[in-house]
Amino acid sequence: MATLRDPERGCAWDQVQTLETLAPYTLEEAYEVVDAIERGDLADLQGELGDLLLQVVFQARVAEEAGSFAFDDVVRTICDKLIRRHPHVFEADGSPLADGPERLSLAQLDANWTASKAAERSEKTGRSEHAGGDLLGSVAKALPALTRAEKISRNAARHGFDWPDAASVIAKIREEVDEVADALGRDDPDHLAEEIGDLLFAVVNLARHSGIDPEYSLKRGNIKFERRFHAMAALIAEDGASLDEADLSAMEAAWQRVKRSKA
Incomplete structure (x- = not known):
């Protein structure tokens, strides 16, 4: 990467890249890693992980040229963080605990991890979450909206602001559906967008209460729709007839046939 970035010996494309221009590629490569995992394609995963690692190397090199940090600093930082967040496994110097790891429940581990992250944020910002800091844990704004909604609501729940169970969320979803229906009768696109956002946020909370990842759930829904749509077109x-020639009633009839076939 140092050679690719070299002003005289390097590649013209690599030379002009910045942290900002590289950011979209990082997201794209991360999604391609997830796609390879979901397809169970380990050979493809190997290559995709390499592409993702390239983004880490590339951005670290850009930062090094700016005098900020280098790749070794990135590795050292994550090693220090793993040691700090696993006091039940490591001594402070990084060596394994002499008596072996402390056996904690998953709930205890999650609570300790959350407390460790909160302490790190407080140290970084110089203020605690309860004294003017970010009460919702500084959830990255670049996350997909469904994932970010789940994380925001989970953090809010840690402060006791939550529905008691999934059934209560269902009631909230019905309320939000009614508000969307009301907004449809107005000539106010911004208000409608806001109400649909509230509905989606409530559905995300239903997924959270049910132990379901909303992003993964919607991905599966997308795949199911695509599969059934193509099966519907095949039936028509x-x-x-062709899909363009069929009317809505014919498409609906074919769609119901596909559903009955469990496609």
Whole structure:
């Protein structure tokens, strides 16, 4: 990467990249890693992980040229963080605990991890979450909206602001659906967008209370829709028509046939 960035010996494209221009590629590569995992393609995963690692190396090199930090600093930082957040496994110097790891429940581990993150944020900002800091844990704004909504609501729940159970969230969803229906009758697109956002946020909380990752759930829903849509088109073609020629009633009939077939 140092050679690729070299003003005289390097590549013209690599030379002009900045942290800002590289950011979209980092997101894209992360999604491609997830895609390879979900497809169970380990050979492809190997390559995608390399592409993602390239982004780390590339950005570290840009930062090093600016005199900020280098790749070794990135590795050292994450090693220090792993040691700090696993006091039940490591001594402060990074060596394994002499008597072996302390056995904690998953709930205890999650609580300790959360407390450690909060302490790190307080140290970084110089103020605690309860004294003017970020009460919701500084959830990254670049996250997909569904994932960010889940994290925000989970952090709010840690402060006791939450529905008692999934059934209570269902009631909230019905309330939000009614508000969306009311907004549809107005000539106010901004208000409608806000109400639909409230509905989506409530659905995310239903997923959280049910132990479901909303982003993963919607991905599965997308895949199911695509599969059924193509199966519907195939059924219509079998009847001697094309999708563009079929009316809505014919498409709905074919769609119900696909659903009954468990496709």
